[in-house]
Amino acid sequence: MLLTGERQFDSAPFDSISYDLCTxxxxxxxxxxxxxKYCQVVRVKKELPEQxxxxxxxxxxxxxxxxxxxxxxxxxxxxxxxxxxxxxxxxQLLICMGTGSGAGTNVETGGLTNIAIGFTPGITNPARIHHxxxxxxxxxxxxxxxxxIDPVDPTDFRAALDIAVDLPGLTYIRGHRGNTPLILxxxxxxxxxxxxxTLKAGKGIGIIASGHGTQWALETSELLxxxxxxxxxxxxxxxKPVNEKEVSDFAFAHxxxxxxxxxQIVTGLGSLVAEIVSDTGGGPRITRxxxxxxxxxxGTLAYIRAQLGxxxxxxxxxxxxLAS
Amino acid sequence: MRRNQxxxxxxxxxxxxxxxxxxxxxxxxxxxxxGVALADIAAVLYFDELRPDADGxxxxxxxxxxxxxxxxxxxxxxxxxHYGMDVLKTYNADGTSVDQSPIExxxxxxxxxxxxxQGPSQSAGLAWSLRRQGLDERVYCxxxxxxxxxxxxWEAAMFAGHQKLDNLCFIIDNNDMQASGQVADVLAVEPVxxxxxxxxxxxxxxxxxxxxxxxxxxxxxxxxxxxPYAMICDTRLxxxxxxxxxxxxxxxxxxRTAVDWDEGLTEIGATLMELEAxxxx
Ligand SMILES: Cc1ncc(C[n+]2csc(CCOP(=O)(O)OP(=O)(O)O)c2C)c(N)n1
Ligand SMILES: [Mg+2]
Numbered sequence: 294m295l296l297t298g299e300r301q302f303d304s305a306p307f308d309s310i311s312y313d314l315c316t317x318x319x320x321x322x323x324x325x326x327x328x329x330k331y332c333q334v335v336r337v338k339k340e341l342p343e344q345x346x347x348x349x350x351x352x353x354x355x356x357x358x359x360x361x362x363x364x365x366x367x368x369x370x371x372x373x374x375x376x377x378x379x380x381x382x383x384x385q386l387l388i389c390m391g392t393g394s395g396a397g398t399n400v401e402t403g404g405l406t407n408i409a410i411g412f413t414p415g416i417t418n419p420a421r422i423h424h425x426x427x428x429x430x431x432x433x434x435x436x437x438x439x440x441x442i443d444p445v446d447p448t449d450f451r452a453a454l455d456i457a458v459d460l461p462g463l464t465y466i467r468g469h470r471g472n473t474p475l476i477l478x479x480x481x482x483x484x485x486x487x488x489x490x491t492l493k494a495g496k497g498i499g500i501i502a503s504g505h506g507t508q509w510a511l512e513t514s515e516l517l518x519x520x521x522x523x524x525x526x527x528x529x530x531x532x533k534p535v536n537e538k539e540v541s542d543f544a545f546a547h548x549x550x551x552x553x554x555x556x557q558i559v560t561g562l563g564s565l566v567a568e569i570v571s572d573t574g575g576g577p578r579i580t581r582x583x584x585x586x587x588x589x590x591x592g593t594l595a596y597i598r599a600q601l602g603x604x605x606x607x608x609x610x611x612x613x614x615l616a617s
Numbered sequence: 618m619r620r621n622q623x624x625x626x627x628x629x630x631x632x633x634x635x636x637x638x639x640x641x642x643x644x645x646x647x648x649x650x651x652g653v654a655l656a657d658i659a660a661v662l663y664f665d666e667l668r669p670d671a672d673g674x675x676x677x678x679x680x681x682x683x684x685x686x687x688x689x690x691x692x693x694x695x696x697x698x699h700y701g702m703d704v705l706k707t708y709n710a711d712g713t714s715v716d717q718s719p720i721e722x723x724x725x726x727x728x729x730x731x732x733x734x735q736g737p738s739q740s741a742g743l744a745w746s747l748r749r750q751g752l753d754e755r756v757y758c759x760x761x762x763x764x765x766x767x768x769x770x771w772e773a774a775m776f777a778g779h780q781k782l783d784n785l786c787f788i789i790d791n792n793d794m795q796a797s798g799q800v801a802d803v804l805a806v807e808p809v810x811x812x813x814x815x816x817x818x819x820x821x822x823x824x825x826x827x828x829x830x831x832x833x834x835x836x837x838x839x840x841x842x843x844x845p846y847a848m849i850c851d852t853r854l855x856x857x858x859x860x861x862x863x864x865x866x867x868x869x870x871x872x873r874t875a876v877d878w879d880e881g882l883t884e885i886g887a888t889l890m891e892l893e894a895x896x897x898x
Contacts, residue, residue, distance in 0.1 A: 343749065354738045354772035361742020364727055366750065384732055389739055392721050392729040399722030
């Protein structure tokens, strides 16, 4: 299901994803908070202005207006940087967009569709701390009944949004922008909500990753293979509702687990895997790799990763060390 | 006037809503002061302004932002017959479906209101959404002077003004009361009408408890084109139930034992008799 040959890149994935979706679905409204250009909402804004709504630099307003747009019968796709959607406007995300469906609400099944896409998640924004969002997955997966997706490339990003427009309740998707590697082969990969994907099957170390973490894990995987370190790699794009069985089966089939995520090592994917494994008990050791109780630096992604020991070389050495 | 109600009929309905509010709150306490103060707004909204649809509900949309003002809605929907008083009397009881601050999807409530300050943006989004689809439904949002201290409210005002949402009407319960005392002392919000004007609204200050003035203001809101409307209701002037009036400015929440509910019910009973006598004349 992986593309082979020389790595190709999509320079503006969301521009075509949003445009294609809006062309297909006239009821979708792509929303911005003065960051349309920076979330690559260009063609929709220019060519389908009826389906674009900018609320200005006001993120609480973005999400609350979005919830109102949904209540009027349209499908809002609120776009912004992940940090502002989650940190600045968490209450609007949870209350306005998130309490209209699910167990414990007044609409146990069904409910209105509310979508938010958080761009430059984790450490993928060059402006340190305030523009980065290394706690968004933890915040959003704590919302009952929410759907949370951390895609690895434009292919599962596109598929996730295509599915989200028909899902009841709140869906949060981590976005990709700018030169994004094409990793999955659209002809051989089918996105299903809750499904996990074995990108490499081996023994010994089982790597579990999502989003940008899966990109880094694939780079690491290549180096490990060169060095003859046996391992597997599982891509888990659906953080919620997570496929507990597939994650658990994968974990228990390996000697040890390493999670790699573009997130703090608390509350995100690593924590999620640890929760699932401990529910069964007696599972393998889990090493969680990501941001460990520190603020990330700013700069290019390559620089930030190197500073944090998240570049492929350091990751491969760490994993090889764990294996020996 | 939209549904040809007489002013006196609406006054009778308002008095009956006040009685429902007291009967609900006397069970276990509640937001009685707000319920009685907002009863005229409720009567005019539910019995004149909101257009009925074919399914026994309303075509126009009412968004309650100030969750605890749900008591006003309960009083009104008891009067319309959408809720039975037996159910409403479980307000504030363990296990009740009648939340003091309701969750989205409960009959009568468009949004989860209780984290205050989030109704104006949602109603503006709703109004934008309806207009985009070419629908003529109007949107009404009730929120409070306490909520005017929340930044999200002014983000909503700026958005509604910019978008010229003339299908949107804000109703502000400007009662100079919030959880810890008088708004003027805690954090002054005045001049409220001027603030909304500055954000692109047509605005008007009324006392919020006079039926004729309310009918007139709703009429003006509908006639206003090219900008949203803000109705600033100084409901603190309402003085029909002495036992609650005495508790001001600390009347934000009324405990069951805090007031003499029988006294209040007697007062409202007398008002109701007067109004009904006038109706027979
Ligand atoms: C965002 C938020 N902050 C704080 C509260 C707690 N709170 C509940 S009511 C209230 C005062 C609100 O003032 P207002 O709505 O004007 O009160 P009223 O006139 O009904 O007494 C506060 C601070 C809340 N519910 N939501
Ligand atoms: Mg008040």
